[in-house]
Amino acid sequence: AAAPAAEEAPVYTYADMxxxxxxxxxxxxxxxxxxxxxxQTAEELGxxxxxxxxxxxxxxxxxxVRACIEQGVDVIALPPVVEDGWDAVLTExxxxxxxxxxxxxxxxADSSLYAAHIGSDMFLEGQRxxxxxxxxxxxxxxxxxxxxxxxxxxxxGRAEGFRDALNDNITxxxxxxxxxxxxxxxxxxxxxxxxxxxxVDGVFxxxxxxxxxxxxxxxxAGIEPGDLKxxxxxxxxxxxxxxxxxxxxxxxECNPLLGPQVMEMGLKLxxxxxxxxxxxxxxxxxxxxxxxxxxxxxxx
Ligand code: GYE
Numbered sequence: 001a002a003a004p005a006a007e008e009a010p011v012y013t014y015a016d017m018x019x020x021x022x023x024x025x026x027x028x029x030x031x032x033x034x035x036x037x038x039x040q041t042a043e044e045l046g047x048x049x050x051x052x053x054x055x056x057x058x059x060x061x062x063x064x065v066r067a068c069i070e071q072g073v074d075v076i077a078l079p080p081v082v083e084d085g086w087d088a089v090l091t092e093x094x095x096x097x098x099x100x101x102x103x104x105x106x107x108x109a110d111s112s113l114y115a116a117h118i119g120s121d122m123f124l125e126g127q128r129x130x131x132x133x134x135x136x137x138x139x140x141x142x143x144x145x146x147x148x149x150x151x152x153x154x155x156x157g158r159a160e161g162f163r164d165a166l167n168d169n170i171t172x173x174x175x176x177x178x179x180x181x182x183x184x185x186x187x188x189x190x191x192x193x194x195x196x197x198x199x200v201d202g203v204f205x206x207x208x209x210x211x212x213x214x215x216x217x218x219x220x221a222g223i224e225p226g227d228l229k230x231x232x233x234x235x236x237x238x239x240x241x242x243x244x245x246x247x248x249x250x251x252x253e254c255n256p257l258l259g260p261q262v263m264e265m266g267l268k269l270x271x272x273x274x275x276x277x278x279x280x281x282x283x284x285x286x287x288x289x290x291x292x293x294x295x296x297x298x299x300x
Pocket of ligand 1: 029030031104206207209233234254
C-alpha cells in the first residue's frame with residue numbers, strides 16, 4: 001500500500017492544542033517572567049493551557065504531570081525542579097503517547113524518554129560568570145558561592161561551569177544554597193559574613209533574586225557597594241537596578257521568555273514533524289555601564 005501523501009496527514013493548528021505546563025514554582029522574577037511568557041503565548045495563539053504551580057516540590061510536579069496524562073493532553077512541557085527522579089512519570093507519558101518537552105532546567109533521564117529540551121546552557125552560564133570573576137579579581141582572592149536549588153540542573157550546571165573556568169588563584173571558601181529565593185539567601189549571606197569576616201573578595205550568586213537578598217545582608221553588615229565583587233545570573237530588572245546601584249559587577253543573562261518556542265515545538269510534535277532534540281537559548285552578559293540605558297527595555 002502506498003504511504004499516505006503529506007497533504008492527507010492531519011494538520012493540527014494551535015486551536016487544536018491542549019498544552020500542559022506544570023510550572024515548578026514562583027521562586028524568582030525569572031520564574032514569574034517564564035510563567036507570564038507561557039500564559040501570554042498560549043492566549044495569543046489560542047492554545048488551551050493547563051497550568052499549575054508545584055511550589056518547588058517535585059512530588060507536586062509529578063502529580064501534576066500524572067493529572068495531565070489522565071486528562072489526555074496533547075503535549076506536556078515540563079520545567080523540572082530537580083534533575084533526577086523523572087524516569088517513571090516520563091515513561092507513563094510515553095506509554096500514553098503524549099510527547100514531553102523538557103523546558104528550562106535539564107533532567108538526568110535517558111533522552112529517549114522525552115521529545116526534546118529547550119532552555120539555557122547552564123554550564124556555559126557558569127563559565128561566563130567565572131570569566132567575569134577572573135576579570136574582577138585579576139590578582140586572585142577568596143570568594144563565596146550562593147547556589148540555587150540543590151539537585152537542580154540550573155544550580156549543578158552553573159556550579160560546574162564556574163569551577164571549570166575559574167582562575168587557579170581564586171579560592172571558593174564556601175558554597176551554600178539559597179534555593180533561588182530572596183528570603184532564603186538573606187540568612188545564608190548573614191552567616192557567611194560572620195564566618196568569613198574580612199576574608200572575602202567576591203561572591204558568585206546563582207540568580208538575581210538571591211543577589212538582592214544577599215545585598216540586604218551585605219548592606220546591613222556595613223559593607224559598601226563594590227567592596228565585594230558580585231557576579232549574578234538572570235538579568236532581571238532587579239539585577240539591573242542592583243548594577244546601577246553599584247552592587248552587582250556583572251550579570252550573566254538567562255532568558256525566561258520561552259513561550260513561543262515551546263508552543264511552536266508542541267505543534268510540530270502534534271503534527272508528527274521532526275524537532276531538534278536540543279534548543280539552546282542565545283544569551284549574553286550585562287554590565288553596570290549599560291544597565292541604566294537598558295533597564296527600560298527589560299521585559300522581566
Ligand atoms: O536562573 C532562577 C530560577 O531554572 C534558569 O530558576 C532557571 C532558574 C533561574 O529560579 O532565577
